[in-house]
């Protein structure tokens with residue numbers, strides 16, 4: 001008889017909980033060169049958020065009683081179809097640890113899902129850290145970042161705090177993020193103007209595959225190295241004007257690619273344009289140093305230094321299409337909240 005059956009099983013549950021912040025990209029990730037490995041067409045640069053995060057617990061069922069992975073997000077148990085992307089990520093961890101048992105995942109966002117804040121970035125970062133820790137896998141932050149990337153590209157950046165660059169790399173191991181400046185380097189604010197909380201019709205996951213069909217895609221990618229250099233330098237010298245001009249340009253270039261791909265992706269709503277126009281007017285007429293960027297959705301992220309936060313929030317609230325305003329400062333990399341190896 002196998003001793004493992006009768007000996008007290010001291011490791012029947014392996015559980016860990018991790019928290020990771022979402023991030024807002026200054027130079028965007030849009031388009032993949034390898035959709036299986038999630039290798040991007042270019043580097044991207046982002047700021048990790050302190051106030052928009054996901055807390056995820058992963059409990060591996062070492063007894064083998066669980067037949068399928070169980071996933072609960074914001075209190076709702078996902079059906080197997082909706083849990084599939086997470087189950088695929090858990091499978092990557094199982095392969096690394098050479099185990100076959102299933103997991104129970106409970107994940108909570110502290111921000112609304114369809115708010116224009118990327119829950120896939122914080123979610124897959126927290127899932128990767130909690131899942132690997134609970135399995136006892138000893139991975140470096142770079143390896144965790146590369147692994148998180150397989151779940152969601154932008155999650156690779158949430159493995160680090162502060163200002164982060166994801167190197168596109170050449171293969172699975174080399175496509176990972178690194179910190180370029182810590183969170184306390186510069187107190188930038190991400191102020192999200194929510195103009196529509198409706199769920200988007202086309203996910204970024206499908207959108208990335210369409211980028212290559214736009215005649216403007218390669219043009220954007222050909223020019224991106226100069227923008228990356230400019231953003232790195234603007235962050236290093238805390239130059240909001242230099243940073244702002246470039247982040248607006250790249251957000252607009254990405255949306256030009258989206259709009260001109262086949263099928264065309266048009267994420268903007270009338271409120272998106274109202275906020276963009278207002279930001280430019282505040283800058284030009286009132287010398288308010290605030291700039292916008294937009295992800296794959298209608299909501300607009302305003303970037304400014306903390307001294308202007310209250311003024312920007314007040315002005316946004318006065319716009320008729322703004323339903324809600326969320327604010328975040330730069331935050332740390334993932335935090336392990338507890339881990340149990342029984």
Ligand code: DP6
Nearest residue numbers: 025028029152153154204205295296
């Ligand atoms: C527009 O990381 O959400 O927000 O890899 O399919 O999960 P998947 O895509 P995702 O794409 C993010 C796109 C973006 C720009 C960015 O965050 O860089």
